[in-house]
Amino acid sequence: RIVNRCMSEPIWIAHEATRGQIGPGIQNFLIPPDDFHDFCTPDKLTGTRYWPKMLCDDDGLHCLLGSSGGPGEGCSEAGQYGQCAPPIDTKFEATFGTRGQPCSGVSSKDCDFIDVSLVDGWTLPFR
Numbered sequence: 001r002i003v004n005r006c007m008s009e010p011i012w013i014a015h016e017a018t019r020g021q022i023g024p025g026i027q028n029f030l031i032p033p034d035d036f037h038d039f040c041t042p043d044k045l046t047g048t049r050y051w052p053k054m055l056c057d058d059d060g061l062h063c064l065l066g067s068s069g070g071p072g073e074g075c076s077e078a079g080q081y082g083q084c085a086p087p088i089d090t091k092f093e094a095t096f097g098t099r100g101q102p103c104s105g106v107s108s109k110d111c112d113f114i115d116v117s118l119v120d121g122w123t124l125p126f127r
Contacts, residue, residue: 002050003036011052011124012060013037018047028053028060043098044109051091052124065123090122 004011013029025039039050053066061067093115097103103111 001036001038002031002052004031004033006054007033009033009054011054012056012063012066013039013050014053014060014066015039015048015050017045017049028056030060041094041096044096046095047093048095049091049093054124090116090124092116 002013010030010032013031014027015025029037029039031037041048051066053060053063055065056063056067095113097110097112101110
């Protein structure tokens with residue numbers, strides 16, 4: 001679940017999964033102020049990233065905040081990453097195991113792993 005706690009502006013959520021593919025669900029999903037969206041996370045979804053964007057056009061592209069590129073992002077079409085914003089986005093990254101299976105500690109295949117990426121800086125807070 002991703003919640004927009006901003007009371008005055010919508011956010012758009014971009015995402016990608018392993019090998020640069022667009023992750024499950026709609027790319028550039030609009031979440032109105034003080035609303036939320038539950039994203040589908042199928043079993044064994046790996047290398048998934050979600051990041052917020054704000055102040056975008058009606059399609060969730062050409063944003064003033066969060067347009068650092070990725071699959072289906074307008075600034076990176078035809079390899080034009082020079083039109084993207086610097087990669088200073090708050091990113092939530094995860095690999096999901098199998099729902100309902102225990103994380104045994106012997107094998108990581110059924111464990112969930114998360115990472116909050118703030119290495120290059122951050123754009124929006126989250127918890």
